[in-house]
Amino acid sequence: MDVIVLQLFNGFSVSSILLLIALGLAITFGLMKVINMAHGELIMIGAYSAYVVQNLFLSYMPSSMFNWYFIAAIPFSFIVAFLIGLLLEATLIRFLYGRPLDSLLATWGIGLMLQQLARTIFGAPNVGVTSPSWLNGGMTIMGDVVLPYKRLFIIALVCLCLVAMYVYIYRSHSGRRMRAVMQNREMAACLGISTRRVDAMTFAIGSGIAGIAGCALTLMGPIGPSIGTYYIVDAFMVVVLGGVGKLIGTVFGALGIGLSNTVFEYWTTASLGKVLVFLCIVAFLQWKPMGLVAMRSRSLD
């Protein structure tokens, strides 16, 4: 019983991390159809933003305040990644809409440049971010099963991001404009919506959420300039498996990969488990190319 609960928790934990790194991509790739290979580097930027906030707190704030640096780091990471996303959209991405191959190559190049920039500023070796003490330790349930606070915190953070995104996309005026532009750009423009502004905002929000993901990743271990490359494939997997264009699909995609990953790793080994997961994804996409949650509508038939 203990083992099942622990594995289940691990599965949810892996899913939550996958979901966090894929949420931003669900917007830039899922909604905007931009193959953004620099998504991993936006995660890296978020991670380094958290590192910078930590150092600022160490240098300028009383040590009693240090434990709260992480609360400041989350919005800071979002804002930094948001602004870089805005810049990226205005200078590059907007010339590449509807050209997937070009945007793939161009954003990959941008990713390499951002990695090199991080290496120049922060140095090539990994840097550590000290987790706040209130996230150390864990919650003990059923006698001897320990659920680490850090992982619980990430799960909570993902839920918060998900709710915020849902409210923004499906309940706000700007979210409605965003969905309209993504579904029918020409008609949205004819109704008086500024498609340029919507594109810029959408891409920037997707980037900002990647920043939050990066900030959360600092809890899991040291960070380096190429941290993003470890996650970019997983992020695309989650979005494609879930079904492009639907937020709820991304959630199912992350849960599917995260839980099956944990199960396979428990049965076999870490690397073989990963192979089996990818095999399952490939087989599934052969069977249902649209992913778990496909958009269906009379007008799309």
Place this chain on the structure above:
Amino acid sequence: MLAVRQLEAGYGESVILRNVTLEVQRGEVVCLLGRNGVGKTTLMKSIMGVLKARKGHVTYSGADLTKRAPGERARRGIGYVPQGREIFPQLTVFENLLLGLEATPGKGRIIPESAIMKFPVLPTMYGRNGGDLSGGQQQQLAFARALASEPALLLLDEPCEGIQPSIVDDIRDVIRSIKAEGGTAILLAEQSLEFVKSVGDYFYILEKGSIAWEGGLEALDDEVIRRYLTV
């Protein structure tokens, strides 16, 4: 109020419209006729700005709009019901209508009663996705969405295409009531001669991308119809 002067437009290498000149006066229903493929939709798109004009001018209420984006034209009071409806499929009917208000910011976020009243079937479907509606219902939604911004000029591109007769009658009634209210001019591209004769004030016939004939209702006789419209 709307004046198109020596307009030339097309797609890529091919020129579709040549030297098109037409006018729409305030409160008038002007109809655009012609066989398939003569450029009616292209002309509508150029007036809305979806398609850039190669030559000539589009002026509206004294302002030259030739180089303006579609959004700018919408904000100046041009409403557009495109061919094929172009409803946002994954948005609800209500959200589709709310988007009609984008052209008139600052007026509050309320869809004008006058736009809804003309299509009493719509409020019963507010929660459904636009893409799940039938063609006729989508047409009514597209029409109401354009009316939500209370436009001074309405561009209707084949509103009766593929629609059941009873809804065609509804649309005819709506056009008549807009005409009776007098606040909105209409430019209507349509194939059905019987339909345009029942609502139109002035007629233009396009042939091979140019205006081949223009005149009032009484001048639109069998001879003209035989020459320009019979297939």
